[in-house]
Amino acid sequence: MPFAVFKLRVYNGRMTLVTNVLNDLRLVAPPEALTGIETRTREMGFDMASEPRTGALLRALAASKPGGRLLELGTGTGVATAWILAGMDAGSTLSSVDSNAHHQQVAQECLGNDSRLTLVLEDGLGFLKRQPAASYDFVFADAIPGKYEGLEECLKVVKPGGVYVVDDMAPLPKWPRAHVERVSLLINQLAADDRFAMAPLYWATGVIVAVRR
Numbered sequence: 001m002p003f004a005v006f007k008l009r010v011y012n013g014r015m016t017l018v019t020n021v022l023n024d025l026r027l028v029a030p031p032e033a034l035t036g037i038e039t040r041t042r043e044m045g046f047d048m049a050s051e052p053r054t055g056a057l058l059r060a061l062a063a064s065k066p067g068g069r070l071l072e073l074g075t076g077t078g079v080a081t082a083w084i085l086a087g088m089d090a091g092s093t094l095s096s097v098d099s100n101a102h103h104q105q106v107a108q109e110c111l112g113n114d115s116r117l118t119l120v121l122e123d124g125l126g127f128l129k130r131q132p133a134a135s136y137d138f139v140f141a142d143a144i145p146g147k148y149e150g151l152e153e154c155l156k157v158v159k160p161g162g163v164y165v166v167d168d169m170a171p172l173p174k175w176p177r178a179h180v181e182r183v184s185l186l187i188n189q190l191a192a193d194d195r196f197a198m199a200p201l202y203w204a205t206g207v208i209v210a211v212r213r
Contacts, residue, residue, distance in 0.1 A: 028056045031086035033110050034079065040106045041077040049076055050142065053204035054167045055083030058140060061163050061209070062087030062094075065137040071157070072096040073124045074143030078107025084140065085114055095120055097127045098143070128153040137162045148182055151189065155196070158212045164196065170206025 021027075030052065041049050050058070062070060062084045070088065075081055075098035084094055097120040098104045108119055120127060124145030133156045141147040146154035147166050158164050169183060187208065190198045196210040 023053075025052055028052055030055070031059075031082040033082045037078050037082055037106060037110045040110070041079060044077070044102075044106070046077055046103060049079035050083070050167060051204050054207060055080060057201075057203065057207060057209075058165065059083045059087035061165065062092070062138060063089075065092060065163070067091040068093075068137035069135065070094040070138040071136045071140070073128075073139070073141045073146040073154070074098055075104045075107050075119060076100075076142070077103050078111050080140060080142060081107050081111060081117070084138075085111065085117060088116060090116070092116060093118070097122055097124050099123045125150040125153065128157065131157045133157060134159045134162075138165075139163070140165045142167065148186060151186070155193070155212075158196075160212050162212045164190075164210045164212070165207065167207045168205045169200070169208055170202065 034055075038049070058080055062068075066089045068088075070084060070092060072081055072084060072094060075096040078096075081094070081096050088094060093116050095118045096107065099122065101121055104119055104121060111117055112119065124143050128146060128150055136157050137159055139146070139154060139158055139162070141154055141164065155164060166186070169187060171180060171183070175183075187200065190196065190208055190210050191200075193210075194213075196212055198208060198210040201207045201209065
């Protein structure tokens with residue numbers, strides 16, 4: 001279960017435990033552009049966007065890479081993109097890749113004025129194969145390419161000290177057996193990779209943060 005913080009609060013002379021403070025989304029101030037993106041996302045019926053706790057973690061990790069080159073594989077409608085941009089400084093850049101023009105158009109309309117962002121309409125695996133080794137400080141792999149396909153190509157582009165992040169690692173009852181096995185394989189591959197220090201987090205939908213040594 002998610003980690004909880006316990007605080008004491010006094011009511012009428014009695015102390016009461018207040019739990020789950022760290023799961024309180026009121027602690028997480030969303031990016032300004034998020035409301036519009038989420039409205040458009042619901043209207044088009046897209047149900048694969050990252051949730052706020054994942055976004056908060058992505059924003060914090062992006063903030064740890066001042067002047068960095070960041071990469072997102074799987075723009076979707078731009079929900080996670082907005083969180084990442086909110087953590088970046090003025091000298092950082094973000095390339096966000098997706099093969100679905102309809103979904104990515106929402107990100108273009110809502111975030112396209114940010115000069116730090118480059119939206120790439122391309123298959124993620126093809127994009128990765130064209131990137132030099134150790135060329136990114138941060139990679140969020142939120143699509144099949146870079147996560148379940150082309151994992152090695154994706155890990156190779158992470159710089160020493162850089163971060164590789166994946167979400168949706170916590171199992172759901174609706175998952176078919178084949179996907180359960182695929183997720184298990186990915187987790188074990190990352191855990192066994194001596195090039196990275198890996199932290200599995202039971203946070204949001206299940207997140208793995210791996211830092212390149």
